[in-house]
Structure formats: C-alpha cells, structure tokens
Amino acid sequence: MAPRDGFQSVGPVIPTREKIRIIAALYDAGLRRIEVTSFVGPAVPQLADAVEVLAAARALAGLDAQVLVPNQRHAERALAAGARHLAFFLSVSERHNENNVRRSVAESVAEYARVAAIRPAGVKLRLNLATAFDCPFEGRVAESATLELLGRLLEVESDAEVALCDTTGRVTPGHVAALFTAAMQQYPRVAAWAFHAHDTYGMGAANALAAWQAGVSVFDASAGGLGGCPFAPGATGNVATEDLVWMFDGMGVASGVELGRLAAVGREIARLPGAQTGGRVREALARSAEIGSGQHMGGLKK
C-alpha cells in the first residue's frame, strides 16, 4: 500500500520517477501485488501521475498492479490506462462515506454496480469495506451493519476479493477474528478475504495474526509503515510490510518477499521528505547488522 495509501499521505509531491523507482524496488524485493496508485480527482494532487505510474508498473513482469478507484468515471480512466486490477471502496458508516466520497452508502453501492458493469473480462476486482469495524465519527460499527452491506454488494458482484478495513486502527484482535469468522460463515462463496490494518494503536501485527488465524491470507501493509495524514501530525499508516513479513516468515508462512531487501526499501521510504512512518523491523534489522553478534549488553537482560 505504500505507493497509494502511503504516498497520498505525504505532503510534498514525490517526483514520478522516484515513485516508479520505489515500486520497482518493492518488486525486486519480491512483492508481486502492489496497489501502485489511485485514479482520483484533483483533491489528491500527490496521485495526479496515476497514468504514468501505472504504465511503469505494468512493465514489471508478473506484477499484479492494483489501482484504487472511487467511481465509474475514474474506473474508466484506469481501464483506459491499462489497469487490470481495480479496487473500489466505500464505507459501512454513512458519515465516513459522506466525508470520504461525498455520497450516501446507497449511492456508493450503485456506483459499485456501475464499476462492476464496465469491468472487462479478465480484469480483477477488489472491494474494500472501510469502517468495517470502527468509524472515526460513529465509533464501533455493528457487525450486522457490515454483514448486511456486504450482502448487498455481493448481490451486485459475487467474484470480487473482499477486504475488511480497520480504518481507524482502533480495532483489537477479538473483534477482527469475530467479524471475519461471521462474514466467512455467512458468505462462504467469497473468492478471497483480505485485511487492511492501520497501526495507529500498535495493533497491526496482532490484528493480522487474528485475521490469519480466522482464515485470511491477503494482508494490506505499507513498506516503511508509510501513511498517516498531512493534516493530523502523528497519525499513522498501514502496518509496516516488513513487520508482517517478519511475523509470517517466523511462522513459516511464505510471502515470497526477501526481507532484507524490503527493509532497505522501507528505510529509503522513511527518508522521503514529509514521510510519516511506522514499524520496527527495518531499524531492528539495520541495528542487528551493525552490532553483529550482539555485544551490546547493558544491565540485566531477561
């Protein structure tokens, strides 16, 4: 998510060639699915170069270059630019949806139907349910509200991947496990489930663990933990990709990512002007390499 959820949070505009270089570096680290940009309006100037970024990403063999689109018009732009994987999003809570895309939830459902209708054969679709657990305005979102909305969306389109998003980062593992378990039971034919975690309250890895235990195998994360919001100092991004790779590597769950290279990209991303970062693994690995066999022991260690 670094090139989309991450970059959009950075104030100073990042040169297009720099974005393309970072996407290529993530690819070189082994990532084969990246949300590379979003086709959106002028409200997000950081992503105004979506056409160029997508074109460069498409040149990377075997990369599943996902792009976020808020509506039919931008989905058409994305498709014209060669997108083969669209991600649509709406919020479960009315107030967040209104604030985010200036529509009612019902209007977003209708928009989703329009996006699904124009999707050519072979183009993949992901459906993101923001505020699936918790809303910054309305607090905890009832499980029944998320499940009911998901049911309406699955009537529109049955073969999308479904991501339940912890938009606020306030969610804890029990809630993550309970909602995914309920959703999987109620909608067993969903093609794939994904979890989108923010690490604002330090729960990113623990929540991903809970989602994995519930049966989820697609995880959104941001290299360097890049994210946040230029208007909310200290707000944080998605869980750091390198932290999740560390966790899953340790658990014997293969991701195809070479952690050392990914951490190096994370460190580069952390140096972008205006970057707000998160995660611990990339610095821990750098320190571990510096101190070698670990002579630095002070005090009593247990």
Add this chain to the structure above:
Amino acid sequence: MAPRDGFQSVGPVIPTREKIRIIAALYDAGLRRIEVTSFVGPAVPQLADAVEVLAAARALAGLDAQVLVPNQRHAERALAAGARHLAFFLSVSERHNENNVRRSVAESVAEYARVAAIRPAGVKLRLNLATAFDCPFEGRVAESATLELLGRLLEVESDAEVALCDTTGRVTPGHVAALFTAAMQQYPRVAAWAFHAHDTYGMGAANALAAWQAGVSVFDASAGGLGGCPFAPGATGNVATEDLVWMFDGMGVASGVELGRLAAVGREIARLPGAQTGGRVREALARSAEIGSGQHMGGLKK
C-alpha cells in the same frame, strides 16, 4: 517493568523521588503488581537506590512490589529491605548467562536453590527464563533445552511462577504458542505462567496475544515502552503496558488498569532524559483527545 527493566536502561540517573513518584502514579492508574527495582551490584548504578524505592513501594496498600535479584547475596539484601516477592533470573543459553551474570547455567541453578532455600514463608518467588526462545549470541534456542532446564529448576522449587522471556524480541507468535503449549503440557503443576516480551521487532502485542491464547495470563510490559540499552541506540524495551492494556481491554480481558491514566504516566516517562520509548497507544490517545470527533480526514481513507 518500567521501574526496573525500563529505568536500568536509562543513562542519566533518575532521582529516587522521581522513581517513587512514577511508581505511585502507575499504582494510581490501577497497576497492582510492579517490578519496582532490582537488588544488584554497582554495575547498575541506576538501581543503587533499591532499598529506598522498595520501602516507598511497600507503603502502597495492596501493591505486589516485585524485585529482581541475581543471587543469594542480593536476595538477602532484598529480604532485609522488606521484599515480599523475589524474582530470580537465569538464561537458557550458556553464552547469554555467562554474559549477563558471569556464571554457567549449572551455577545459576545452584544459586536458584540457595535463593529458594532462604525464602521465608509467605514470600513469593518468580523464576525468569531469559533466552527461553532466542539468544542474541546463539540464535534460536531449542525447545528441548528450555524444557529440560525448566524441569531441573522445578525440582528445586515447585511453586514459583515461571516467566518465559523473549529476550531479543525476535520471536514470532507461532514459536510463543508452541513453547508455552509444550511447557504447560510437560509441567502442568506450575503455579502460573508469565510472558516477558520485548518489542524490538514490533511483535510485542502479537506475541502476547499468542501467549494469551495458549493460556498465559501474566504479562510483563513497560509503561511508555521504556527500555533498551544505553550502549545500543535504538534498542527497545518491553512492549508498552498501555498497548497491552488497550488490546486486552478491547478483547474484554480485564486488567484493572485505567488506560487514560496509564497513558498519561507513559507520556511522563517518555519525557525522562535519556529515555528510549516504544508503543503507540499513549500518543494515539493524546491525538484522539486533541482532534475530538476526528475531523482530520485527508485523502482517501480505507
């Protein structure tokens, strides 16, 4: 652990009255068990005021004031100062034990027997197994090595609480769950199990979740995530107490701690000169209070 594993990591000596004030503030936030200091030699000048700190902690009604002791001599000092809860520690790996307490593991087992022998009735004992999972020098520690050593220690003393410690912070949830599960199966009569997590690789909360799922209900943590090592910049401490309380609160697991007050103490601790801190909840809560209902929305949020 902030007043012990935390303070010992801070270079500039913290005034005794400041330590006592922080312990009282943690108590006021609802904590009823605190490792308040360690009785050790002059190698750890930060903890030279153990007698005064323990005396102040004992004045807090209902506080279980645990103190760490490395050997019989210091256990005697602690008991003379009124300690009612001793925590002993040794490492599973020879090299870490040698580096930490200048003894072989066998010598530490014998020392543990001497500490257990002088323990008066009614004084509680905790046994910390450092490097139970992983050693900074020797890498992953075999499960059999930890279990075998634990067996020898349980022959010495059968009613201690046993803490398995992730000394390096490199451990991941599968390993945590597997070792606790095996240990509980092999030694079902252990009075209580505890998990001591460091957050160096961001796994503190996820590992605590895994330990909790395995049946552990005692968790070491440090307010403000205070910890690390004055000689290893960026080394990190125990998982932040406020992050674990946030997680367990969210899961309906009561800790008796008032999170808002705890987070305020964590912010104070983070301002100590020389403090290396960790964790995210205390700042997230402060931000959340500042921005009120959450108007700060920039970009597309999912």
